[in-house]
Amino acid sequence: MKKTIFLLLGTTLFFGACDQKKKYGAFTVKGTIKNAIAPKVYLQELPYGGEQPIILDSISLKADGKFSLKGIAKEEGLYRLVLENGPDVLIVNDNDEIEVDLDVTRYRVYEVKNSPASIAMHTLFEDYRKKDSALYAVFMEIDSLQAQPKSDSLLKVIQGNRDAKVKEMNTMVRNFIKESESPAARYYALGMASRTMTPDELKALVNESAEKYKEHTGLNKIKELINASAKQQPAAPPAYALLGKDAPEINLPDLDGKPFTLSSLKGKYVLVDFWASWCGPCRKENPNVVAAYNQFKNKNFTILGVSLDNDQQAWLDAIKMDKLNWKHVSDLKQWESEMPNIYQFNAIPFNVLISPEGKIIASDLRGNQLFKTLEELLK
Numbered sequence: 001m002k003k004t005i006f007l008l009l010g011t012t013l014f015f016g017a018c019d020q021k022k023k024y025g026a027f028t029v030k031g032t033i034k035n036a037i038a039p040k041v042y043l044q045e046l047p048y049g050g051e052q053p054i055i056l057d058s059i060s061l062k063a064d065g066k067f068s069l070k071g072i073a074k075e076e077g078l079y080r081l082v083l084e085n086g087p088d089v090l091i092v093n094d095n096d097e098i099e100v101d102l103d104v105t106r107y108r109v110y111e112v113k114n115s116p117a118s119i120a121m122h123t124l125f126e127d128y129r130k131k132d133s134a135l136y137a138v139f140m141e142i143d144s145l146q147a148q149p150k151s152d153s154l155l156k157v158i159q160g161n162r163d164a165k166v167k168e169m170n171t172m173v174r175n176f177i178k179e180s181e182s183p184a185a186r187y188y189a190l191g192m193a194s195r196t197m198t199p200d201e202l203k204a205l206v207n208e209s210a211e212k213y214k215e216h217t218g219l220n221k222i223k224e225l226i227n228a229s230a231k232q233q234p235a236a237p238p239a240y241a242l243l244g245k246d247a248p249e250i251n252l253p254d255l256d257g258k259p260f261t262l263s264s265l266k267g268k269y270v271l272v273d274f275w276a277s278w279c280g281p282c283r284k285e286n287p288n289v290v291a292a293y294n295q296f297k298n299k300n301f302t303i304l305g306v307s308l309d310n311d312q313q314a315w316l317d318a319i320k321m322d323k324l325n326w327k328h329v330s331d332l333k334q335w336e337s338e339m340p341n342i343y344q345f346n347a348i349p350f351n352v353l354i355s356p357e358g359k360i361i362a363s364d365l366r367g368n369q370l371f372k373t374l375e376e377l378l379k
Contacts, residue, residue: 025073027070029069029081029099031100034102036061036065040060044080048077087102087104089112092117092121121189183216183219242352246359247262248343254328266356273289277315277318279308300378301374303324303327305328351366353373
């Protein structure tokens, strides 16, 4: 796709009545954060289209950890409660007053009250994360078997297991989208769907959601973009279909304007990191990528940064500020670059891990999963 379509990343999928004509306005997010050592907590708006998050309000935490933050919205959207140098919580403004209770030492087990959409999204994320980890294990098994002789029959069995797991993930996300009465939560889940569904499957879900919520900015935006993209280029396989295959060549200008190719790094494990200076989630993930680079750079591992910037100075400044001390390339065409289509992604940050033989062996590795994968490979 040519532009950012999606953003990143309860006990029921039923959100309750959510009339698209509901009047939105001021809303409050309050609660308690336990064991916090950071001084501030922020409420951020995540604009549809993936632009830099907008800080709506902030407060310095007191000893009791209580906070109250306010925002104003024209429609239902995605927001993030961010603890300075700490975890964050994704929420939807589906009620005027939302409560979040969080223990920093157990940040995955937070409690949201009075926001059914937020609760359901968190449940979906956790379920998806577990299935995604299982799928990743299958891909690692496939990669191992491909290097062994006389393993064709077993390989077919495992590939069948892969396809079954992908189908299971797609069914879970598709059901969530179809049953959700929250346009913002649908928008969020469509980002997950884009990773493993075919373009036709994704397009059908996007069009259905945009038709149901005709006035919703985010859903209309992705409908417009995905339909325009379908006219401009042939349908390509979902991103997971590239796993186990030769990595497509990358030939782009480096920081000095000289051509640099991915193939010149053959013989090493290479993390191709797609990012941009303007991408908030990318900048937030960068410290984790830097830590991984510093830990494994002397073990036949390196990183190739591929930027979707269009402002060279902003690109250079971000590299320096975030201390990204590896090779960087960009055609400075932002989403007009061919990279998103070639590597089949429509949101950043996104990455692929390439073996010394030049095959894609993993994708979309973040946080602990990146370290875990590299530790297994680079023992």
